[in-house]
Each structure stands twice: as C-alpha cells, then as structure tokens.
Amino acid sequence: MxxxxxxxxxxxxxxxxxxPDERQRVAQHLEGCPECRRELARLEQTVALLHRVxxxxxxxxxxxxxxxxxxxxxxxxxxxxxxxxxxxxKLPAEATAVVMVAxxxxxxxxxxxxxxxxxxxxxxxxEDSREKTARPAPPTVLTxxxxxxxxxxxxxxxxxxxxxxxxxxxxxxxxxxxRIASDAETPKQEAAPAPSAPRLDAAPPVAAPPAATAPAAPAAPAxxxxxxxxxxxxALQRSQAENRQAPAPxxxxxxxGAPAAPAAPRLAAKRAAPSAxxxxxxxxxxxxxxxxxxxxxxxxxxxxxxxxxxxxxxxIVEAVVPQPRYAEFTQSLARIGxxxxxxxxxxxxxxxxxxxxxx
Amino acid sequence: MxxxxxxxxxxxxxxxxxxxxxxxxxxxxTYQHRVFGVAVRMLGNAAExxxxxxxxxxxxxxxxxxxxxxxxxxxxxxxxxxxxxLNRLATAERRLHRQGEETLLRLAGGEWxxxxxxxxxxxxxxHRAIAELPEDRRIVVVLRDLEGLSYEEIADVLDLELGxxxxxxxxxxxxxKDKLERFLP
Numbered sequence: 001m002x003x004x005x006x007x008x009x010x011x012x013x014x015x016x017x018x019x020p021d022e023r024q025r026v027a028q029h030l031e032g033c034p035e036c037r038r039e040l041a042r043l044e045q046t047v048a049l050l051h052r053v054x055x056x057x058x059x060x061x062x063x064x065x066x067x068x069x070x071x072x073x074x075x076x077x078x079x080x081x082x083x084x085x086x087x088x089x090k091l092p093a094e095a096t097a098v099v100m101v102a103x104x105x106x107x108x109x110x111x112x113x114x115x116x117x118x119x120x121x122x123x124x125x126x127e128d129s130r131e132k133t134a135r136p137a138p139p140t141v142l143t144x145x146x147x148x149x150x151x152x153x154x155x156x157x158x159x160x161x162x163x164x165x166x167x168x169x170x171x172x173x174x175x176x177x178x179r180i181a182s183d184a185e186t187p188k189q190e191a192a193p194a195p196s197a198p199r200l201d202a203a204p205p206v207a208a209p210p211a212a213t214a215p216a217a218p219a220a221p222a223x224x225x226x227x228x229x230x231x232x233x234x235a236l237q238r239s240q241a242e243n244r245q246a247p248a249p250x251x252x253x254x255x256x257g258a259p260a261a262p263a264a265p266r267l268a269a270k271r272a273a274p275s276a277x278x279x280x281x282x283x284x285x286x287x288x289x290x291x292x293x294x295x296x297x298x299x300x301x302x303x304x305x306x307x308x309x310x311x312x313x314x315x316i317v318e319a320v321v322p323q324p325r326y327a328e329f330t331q332s333l334a335r336i337g338x339x340x341x342x343x344x345x346x347x348x349x350x351x352x353x354x355x356x357x358x359x
Numbered sequence: 360m361x362x363x364x365x366x367x368x369x370x371x372x373x374x375x376x377x378x379x380x381x382x383x384x385x386x387x388x389t390y391q392h393r394v395f396g397v398a399v400r401m402l403g404n405a406a407e408x409x410x411x412x413x414x415x416x417x418x419x420x421x422x423x424x425x426x427x428x429x430x431x432x433x434x435x436x437x438x439x440x441x442x443x444x445l446n447r448l449a450t451a452e453r454r455l456h457r458q459g460e461e462t463l464l465r466l467a468g469g470e471w472x473x474x475x476x477x478x479x480x481x482x483x484x485x486h487r488a489i490a491e492l493p494e495d496r497r498i499v500v501v502l503r504d505l506e507g508l509s510y511e512e513i514a515d516v517l518d519l520e521l522g523x524x525x526x527x528x529x530x531x532x533x534x535x536k537d538k539l540e541r542f543l544p
Contacts, residue, residue, distance in 0.1 A: 011525065011528050011532050012529070015503075017525065042540075042543055043532055043536055046536040046539055046543065049542065049543070050485065050500070050535070052481070053482065053486075055396060055505075056395060057395070058391040058412065059405070059409060062387075062409065062413070063384065063387045065409075065413060066413050067383065069417055070383060070417055070420045071380070
C-alpha cells in the first residue's frame, strides 16, 4: 500500500470504519511509515479538537414556537387566510381596482353633462367669494330686502322657502344651462333668466343660514311668503321659460318641485323682468339722490334705463349697460352706496340687462 | 442514544402518527438541540438556523403519517434538516451573503459573543475552519464529529454512498488539520 492510499484511509481507520482486510493493510503500512504515523496522529488530534466543540442548544422558547406553528389553525383563521389573499396578490389586485374605478369615474364624468357643469361652476363660486371679499361688503339686510314681497310689503320668512328652492335649483341647473345654450340665438328675454339660477344658488344670502331653517321648509307655500328675489326670479323665470318652450324632463321635475313655493315666484315675476343678466343691491342713504346719480351713471357708461319702479322701501331700476363698460359701471356704483352683486350671469352679453335695487 | 431509543419506541411512533400533540411536543423537546445544532453549524446564523430548524420539525409533523420507521427518527430529522440547510445555502442570495467577511466573523464566534469569549481562541478558530469548509464536506464533518452519526447513518441522511461519505470526511478533516495546525500539540 502506498502512502497516498494509506492516507486516504486514515480518517476511516481512526473511526474503525474500514473493512477488516483494509484495516489490516493500513496498519501494516503505518508500522513501516513514520510520516504516515505522524499524519495519523495529527488527524487524531484534529478530531479530538472537534470533539471539544460544545454542543449547541436551541434557543429558549423554541419548543413552544414549533408546537404553536404545528397546531392546526382554527377554522376562522383558515377561512380568513383563504379570503384575505397574501399581500403579493392583493397589492396588484387593489392597484388594478383603483385604476378601474378611476377610469370608470372619468368615463361617467365624460358621459354626464350635469357633472361637467357642476365641476365648471366650482371655480366660479370661489371666484365669486373672492370678489365679494374684495368689494365693500354691503349690509346683510340688503339680501333680505330682495326677499320682501313688493305688493304686500311684508318681510318674507325667506328661510322657509330657500332650502326647497336650492334643491330645486340644483335639479334644474342642467336644464337651465341647456336652455341657455338653445336660447343663445333667441331674444334675450327668453334666454336671460336661466343663468341666474346657479349663480344665486352658488352665492346664498348670508343673512340666514339655510341649515338652520331647513325644518321649516314645508311651510313655504304660505301666501305671504316670498323667498329671496334672485332665487324666486330664477325659479319663476325657469318655469315661465319652460311653459313657453317645449316641456323637457327637467321642467317636469321643476313643476313637481314648484308647489313648494308657488306664490312667491309669481309675485316676484311682477317685480322683475325675466331678462336680467345681473341683479345688484345698493344700500343708499338718500334714495332720490341715488336715483339721480344712478341715472347719470347709466348715461355716462352709455347705457339706458329701461324701467324704474318706486316701492315703499326700495326703488328698482332696470337698465341696459354695454358689456365693455359694465365693469366700470359696477365699480362706480360704490359712489352711490354699498353695493352687492346678488346674481350675475357668468358670460355677460353685449348689452347687460341689470336690475338694481336702491334702498 | 437513550433519547433516540425512547423516540423510536413503537408506541411513541404510533402516538406521533396518530397526530397526538403531546407526542409531537416530546419529539421537538428530544431533538431540538440536535436539529438546531446542525442548522446553526451549517448556516452560521442563529436566527436563520432557528427558522430552518422550525421548518424541519414542521415538515416532519406534516410527514409523520408517511414515516415508515425504516430509519431512526433522528436520521429522518437530520435528513430533513440537512436538505433544508443545503438548499438554503445553494440559493444565490445566500451565496452572495457568504462571500463577505461578515459571515466568517459570525461563525468564528460573533453569533454568540459571550460564549465565544469563554471558548477562547481555539474554539473560534474551529468555528472559522468549519465555516470555511465547502458545504458538502462541512455537513459530513458536522454530522460525524459534532453530532456523532455513523458513516452508515450519514450515508442515509445525505443519500450518499458509503465511499463518498468516507472520502468527504477525510477531505474535511485534512482541511481542518491544515487550518488548525498551530493549535495542535
């Protein structure tokens, strides 16, 4: 046996894992080979070192952890595991769902003009509120003045009618806008009333919060009740327009909603022409002087007065002002008194029909 | 081997196969240190070793019904554990991790700092030398010189020929001898 062969078997020789004859051959070689004997001794010492390695112990709690993990899970956990998918599956599924919902929302938005309209009016509302804060704030009473019935002279419980009208206005907004579009080429008398609805709805009078008065809404049809002029005009003008034109589905809806305040629109109609592009209230100290100043102002901006009605506590002036000078006109109103735009068509025509209420 | 004998008693095997919880708990108590020992020697990381050891027992639990009893329970458990360790070591992630000095330092005593101080330099050198062995040789030397399995049992555990076991063990010991030369008398 060569040294190489003998050394290959030294490990097994140590462990007594060789067959007897092989063991015999290795032993014979070792007797005559001091190098291999030295090699065997080094190998034996190495194995002895290995045997000195202390046994490793499993960490405390290992048995509990294993037995707990091996315990069959209760049925509700198995069901939960089946229902609630693992995160790796759930996350892509949820992401896909979010994208699908977003696409659906866009699709619905694109297909629903009413949603687009309401989305479009949002910035206007904000613009309007900024405009109001920039302009001198008129006394809040001004709003209430429009709520009075001109024939009776009573102060209206506007709060009774407003919530219903707001609801009605919301329902009718798309229809009103469609009418605006269709009436673009028809006489202004026909087209003008509609736009006031969303504007008035967007800028409710500050005197009485609608929420506080909501429960009183059913009492609105009381004969003397007259909601705020702007709203009433809007509602009435719409219903008038609907009566004049072919009845559309929204008009049917509005007629169902109309009984909520049937008297008020009629009364308001007598007071205000249905063609106003803007309604402005002006709080003045001297009505006579204000009427004169207003007439001068209208003439100065190249407009013309189309009507004037003097009532017990207010003068209603209707005028037509050229659109290019309309801004100048409204700014100049500040010299007459504290003014406030109660309603204003977003896209003013070339000749702006404005109703001013002086008080 | 008293534990093994008790663990391999026919009645105990019947209880295990019947899914008796206490029987399985006894099995874990009996073999926990050996299974964990092989795992930690092979992987060099206590947390990873615990994970693998737990998985080994769980696999045994799931496979108890099919355990024929031809081999000893301990051999069967060593086989499961060794396979899990070698599989884990074979993963690319694990190989990359092992390339750094960090692993060697951990195996040289970093995993058990307090114990390493007590064991001293020789033990640290031993751990380092074992950790540096190729995996196929390391598992053989761990099973033989640290766990005390016979050549035949190692052959069963690793599903190798006896000659292969002998050869690998010799190579492993020769490597260790060279590395531990300065600690030999």
